[in-house]
Amino acid sequence: MGRLLEVNNLQTQFFTQDGVVQAVNDISFYLDEGETLGIVGESGSGKSVGVMSLIRLIPIPPGKIVGGEVIFDGQNLVKMTDNEIRSVRGNRIGMIFQDPMTSLNPVLTIGRQIMEALELHMGMDKTQSRKRTVELLEKVGISGAADQVDRYPHQFSGGMRQRVMIAMGLSCNPQLLIADEPTTALDVTIQAQIVELVQKLQEDLGMAVIWITHDLGVVAGIADRIIVMYAGQTMEEAPVRELFAKSRHPYTHGLIASLPRLDQRSGKLESIEGLPPDLVDLPKGCPFYARCKYRIPKCDKQRPKLDEISPGHYVACHIDINKDSITTEHPWEEDKE
Amino acid sequence: MAKEKEKDVLLHVENLKMYFPITKGIIFQKHVGDVKAADDLTFDIYRGETLGLVGESGCGKSTTGRAILQLYTPTAGKVIFRDADGDRDLAQTSGETLRRLRRQIQMIFQDPYASLNPRMTVGSIVSEPLEVHNIDNSAKRLKRVRELLNIVGLNPYFINRYPHEFSGGQRQRIGIARALALNPDFIVCDEPISALDVSIQAQVINLLEDLQDKFGLTYLFIAHDLSVVRHISDRIAVMYLGKIVELTESDELYANPLHPYTEALLSAVPIPDPAIEKKRQRIILEGDVPSPANPPQGCNFSTRCPKFIEGKCDTKDPAFQEVQPGHWVACYLYEGVHK
Numbered sequence: 001m002g003r004l005l006e007v008n009n010l011q012t013q014f015f016t017q018d019g020v021v022q023a024v025n026d027i028s029f030y031l032d033e034g035e036t037l038g039i040v041g042e043s044g045s046g047k048s049v050g051v052m053s054l055i056r057l058i059p060i061p062p063g064k065i066v067g068g069e070v071i072f073d074g075q076n077l078v079k080m081t082d083n084e085i086r087s088v089r090g091n092r093i094g095m096i097f098q099d100p101m102t103s104l105n106p107v108l109t110i111g112r113q114i115m116e117a118l119e120l121h122m123g124m125d126k127t128q129s130r131k132r133t134v135e136l137l138e139k140v141g142i143s144g145a146a147d148q149v150d151r152y153p154h155q156f157s158g159g160m161r162q163r164v165m166i167a168m169g170l171s172c173n174p175q176l177l178i179a180d181e182p183t184t185a186l187d188v189t190i191q192a193q194i195v196e197l198v199q200k201l202q203e204d205l206g207m208a209v210i211w212i213t214h215d216l217g218v219v220a221g222i223a224d225r226i227i228v229m230y231a232g233q234t235m236e237e238a239p240v241r242e243l244f245a246k247s248r249h250p251y252t253h254g255l256i257a258s259l260p261r262l263d264q265r266s267g268k269l270e271s272i273e274g275l276p277p278d279l280v281d282l283p284k285g286c287p288f289y290a291r292c293k294y295r296i297p298k299c300d301k302q303r304p305k306l307d308e309i310s311p312g313h314y315v316a317c318h319i320d321i322n323k324d325s326i327t328t329e330h331p332w333e334e335d336k337e
Numbered sequence: 338m339a340k341e342k343e344k345d346v347l348l349h350v351e352n353l354k355m356y357f358p359i360t361k362g363i364i365f366q367k368h369v370g371d372v373k374a375a376d377d378l379t380f381d382i383y384r385g386e387t388l389g390l391v392g393e394s395g396c397g398k399s400t401t402g403r404a405i406l407q408l409y410t411p412t413a414g415k416v417i418f419r420d421a422d423g424d425r426d427l428a429q430t431s432g433e434t435l436r437r438l439r440r441q442i443q444m445i446f447q448d449p450y451a452s453l454n455p456r457m458t459v460g461s462i463v464s465e466p467l468e469v470h471n472i473d474n475s476a477k478r479l480k481r482v483r484e485l486l487n488i489v490g491l492n493p494y495f496i497n498r499y500p501h502e503f504s505g506g507q508r509q510r511i512g513i514a515r516a517l518a519l520n521p522d523f524i525v526c527d528e529p530i531s532a533l534d535v536s537i538q539a540q541v542i543n544l545l546e547d548l549q550d551k552f553g554l555t556y557l558f559i560a561h562d563l564s565v566v567r568h569i570s571d572r573i574a575v576m577y578l579g580k581i582v583e584l585t586e587s588d589e590l591y592a593n594p595l596h597p598y599t600e601a602l603l604s605a606v607p608i609p610d611p612a613i614e615k616k617r618q619r620i621i622l623e624g625d626v627p628s629p630a631n632p633p634q635g636c637n638f639s640t641r642c643p644k645f646i647e648g649k650c651d652t653k654d655p656a657f658q659e660v661q662p663g664h665w666v667a668c669y670l671y672e673g674v675h676k
Contacts, residue, residue, distance in 0.1 A: 042536060043534055187393035189393065189622045192621055214535055215535075217608055218607050220609045220610055220611045240611045244610055258538070259539075260539075262564040263610075272539070272540075275507075
């Protein structure tokens with residue numbers, strides 16, 4: 001498998017009245033062809049902004065990519081002109097967004113919206129693009145596709161709209177599909193349909209997928225590797241099994257322990273006390289310092305680097321939670337005093 | 338904790354129906370149909386337990402919660418609330434009597450951003466129930482508010498701040514403090530954690546559990562996330578398109594789901610463990626939930642059911658019956674099976 005995407009030291013900031021929001025703070029990762037990468041984080045962790053920066057979909061101003069490079073198939077996307085990036089976006093990199101209702105244009109038929117990309121990128125004429133659109137809708141499991149192309153988004157249910165979005169994302173046979181919380185707005189039974197659909201399409205078409213989510217459960221079943229983000233930085237990166245079995249970062253560890261599980265009767269949930277830091281005023285040291293049970297004085301002064309602790313497993317933490325003991329039982333309360 | 342509890346019924350719901358009329362015309366509004374958001378529900382809630390109510394969006398779970406609290410006037414049915422003063426049918430009470438009963442039944446809302454008045458301080462939000470019910474003088478109320486903030490894990494120092502100064506999890510704590518102000522017996526929690534981040538969800542779940550132990554509260558916990566519901570509930574009711582299709586103890590529901598919809602729902606919930614996920618067999622349901630304004634003939638689930646029996650499921654509604662002690666299901670597969 002060849003290397004498809006390489007992101008090096010990407011930094012994205014938003015310049016607002018309240019100060020500079022450091023949304024993405026020096027992240028690096030790679031993606032091989034046909035691979036599925038899960039990016040997990042809470043709201044404000046920079047997972048969406050990070051990936052939107054790859055395809056330059058962040059609003060400028062107030063946003064700006066202040067540093068780093070994104071090498072996609074040998075080309076640096078950050079350095080491209082607007083016209084050049086337009087020929088990549090939607091063509092070689094497809095996207096599915098979180099909320100299908102707000103990402104579809106309500107006054108255009110769904111057929112028109114899918115055909116637009118085909119005519120623009122593939123140079124098809126109306127008849128060709130319409131034929132291809134019907135094929136795509138059939139592929140994503142919309143029955144009676146030939147009649148459905150002329151309908152408007154409001155005539156579809158949430159799950160069906162998300163299928164339309166997927167058809168749109170796949171329209172130009174992308175090498176990479178970016179799925180930004182595609183199932184968050186959907187019910188679990190519909191989520192299962194969509195997850196299965198994307199996996200099947202990935203097998204058929206051999207594309208790589210970046211799946212962004214806040215739900216560790218969803219990526220556990222589909223991703224090859226997972227990146228855990230917090231406050232715009234990568235906390236931990238590991239192959240999926242290793243991450244769940246041997247998470248090393250206190251944040252990842254806490255996140256997994258705080259999930260109630262359907263297959264086990266758990267006692268009291270372990271919770272991560274406190275709140276994520278303000279991205280305008282990030283601490284000098286580790287961003288997780290204030291909430292960390294294992295913290296040591298060094299963590300407050302020096303930001304830990306992302307180190308490879310075993311092949312493919314990277315952690316940004318000064319301590320080893322398997323060796324070092326908990327230093328503060330209730331870090332949150334200590335801060336209050 | 339829950340297992341040894343006596344089966345002391347706090348709330349008995351019988352044949353509860355909540356229909357919303359569909360009308361046509363502008364001046365002469367003709368009644369052309371109903372959205373049957375809650376259709377003929379019968380269940381009990383025991384004192385001190387947590388009953389989880391799960392289902393997908395639009396299945397009527399929030400409507401049920403609101404109809405119990407008389408935030409909607411139910412179309413038909415009884416909601417009997419039992420306390421030291423005896424049994425009272427909430428659906429038949431109104432005015433001052435209902436207002437007094439509301440001290441004992443409270444609600445925690447889903448969206449902590451929409452359910453707190455942005456122009457009121459935390460202190461006035463939490464003390465409002467006390468003022469409305471004329472409890473204590475202002476000095477005592479202030480003391481009580483400080484105490485409540487402490488109970489839900491907020492610093493009483495925040496009493497003069499406004500909701501926008503707080504994060505989602507903290508706002509939900511304010512909503513919980515408000516619900517606790519009148520020392521209620523029963524709280525309807527309508528998706529209290531679904532608007533919160535994962536690491537904050539566990540904080541709020543733990544808080545709700547602690548409060549239940551401390552004050553002997555009874556919860557109706559409405560949510561769409563089965564993992565959360567299983568964690569917090571003693572018993573679970575599964576709803577589909579306005580009807581309860583299965584009701585039993587939460588461990589039993591997971592170990593031995595009877596209704597085909599429950600099976601599909603359980604299999605669709607992702608488990609955060611890649612080793613298990615690799616081995617699981619998913620039941621993928623076809624299609625979408627039908628419109629509650631125009632439910633299918635017969636069983637509501639018949640259009641998507643993998644175990645559909647022709648000539649039976651599409652003719653008449655299956656009865657909701659107890660097939661094993663404490664395990665209720667509405668499905669023809671268990672017809673004639675008795676406890």
